[in-house]
Amino acid sequence: MAQKISDFRKLSKKFLRNGTAILGIALLSFFIVIAIFAPFIAGENGDNPYQIPRVSWSSKPIAPTAEHPFGVIGGRDIFYGVIWGTRTAFQLGLIIASCAAVIGILIGSVSAYFGGWVDEVLMRIVDIFMSIPFLVAAIILTTILGKGLDKVMMALIVFGWMSTARLIRGNILQAREEQYVLAAKALGQKNFIIIVKHIIPNTIFPVVVQMSMRIGSYVITAAGLSFLGIGAEPGYADWGTILSYSRNWMTMLDQSWFAIVFPGTAMVLFVLAWNLVGDALRDIFDPRLRN
């Protein structure tokens, strides 16, 4: 146990020396704080806090003022949308990425472990799913399922698990041939334990890193769907929804820039945070990179 603690200290020390990792963690903590304290930062809109309050009935954008620091578009307060949108972003990213990862790990490891025709069938299914362009598939599925953030999540999960499946399958196939697996067998270890103890820890890091990096990109995709008007319902506190309001004002950026800049910045920083954290996670988890 004492060793684990000193190990942790060693790691955190190394981690703190890594500039990009600190930036990533700082950004992510910043978003987490905003998400947690959203009601105190932007207030709470009655019984449905995820609905951006209507502050004006005119569709004309209102430039930032003291009362509405990020301005108003489509009659909605952008500040409220961006702050509460942080919660939405976390929900979207974490749920989609973890569900997709679980499905991918399950299918990938079953495929690699059983091999033969099971592998063949599953990998062809992966190929079929992969052959459909991701965004097109997501658009079609959300259109079929109907409006709402849960439908967006479902669509992105359905078309988001394949790369994880391939990644973990490839890694397991590779790790299975490693000599330490043979060595563990030579020591009389059981097959199941070899998989759990020796193969998974050697194959899971890339998946974790991939997952954390994809959290950001899922948020972007969801925002894209919202922007196209097939994502979240109108007025939902979601970065993409705010962007969709600015659609009609695209040609008049001098009047509507704030509707793009603020949620856009939030999105860029959010993606950046997860990417940096992904890199940092790889450095922490993978002992092979600990030198």
Next chain:
Amino acid sequence: MDKKPLLKVQDLKTYFHTDDGLVKAVDGVSFEVYPGETLGIVGESGCGKSVTSLSVMRLLDEKGEIAGGSITFNGEDVLAIPEEKMMKIRGNDMAMIFQEPMTALNPVFTIGYQIIEAILLHQKVSSEEARAMAIDMLRKVGIPEPEKRVDEYPHELSGGMRQRAMIAMSLSCNPKILFADEPTTALDVTIQAQILELMLSLQKEYGMSIVMITHDLGVIAELAERVAVMYAGRIVEYADVVTLFKKPKHPYTWGLMNAIPKIDDEKEILYNIKGVVPDPLSFPEGCRFNTRCPLAKDKCFTDVPPLEEFEKDHFVACFRINELEEMIKSEREGELSAK
């Protein structure tokens, strides 16, 4: 030797079903290992030495199949033991060390963790006791500061240290027999000598048998008591180490011995056995050495030479043992004229 063999392999045949066809990697190999002795299995890469040891431990992958023969270990028929019992035997009674100590240790765990895992698998001790045993084992294999090293990852150790850790792991449950598959090939020459010395001293301490698989005749000379020379999946000569080095009777063994550079030799070109090892997918009919053997004629191309006792405890599989002297003479002349 009148003692009962610990391991008796008889007419072992291991075939691999590859996409290109059937590979008879081991084809009728027989040998015995007595308690506390070291048997060397020597041969070129691809001659089936590693496959032999993997067969004995029943660690072949799906493509490999033991197609015939028998393996008796400690009085039990290894091929009839159910897999579950085999798991208990592996690590506990039979252990193995590998060529590449970097890849044979799991990079994500500390070496201590891996040794403890092996101990806990076979012995009923608490994890604290197992840790103490692991440290003790690391000390025995000559790792300095074992209390500290036990918590280090494989990549933090040098190649020699890793191989020592690997040996510690294999010996942690005090096996009766240790298969050492080219344990020193990946190491520096000086480290090689240290590891061999370590293995000898551990063998004395624990009294285990060692099957030393190597292509390095120097290692054999240092460690083994008896030697089986393998060529293309078969044993071609089988004798005690002194006889083998002094009076090799098979043309292949002689070629191997003659290919070793000697310090007092003034050869400019080292001797080499002509030709290459035949493709395992299509081994020649008859004696498998016939494609490279200067003596090969008639029967050598049609019949498989049996491994016969030439002198007491000296087995040779060759039809032309009596003509070897002439061959040596002509080969020597050939070497001289090449100068």
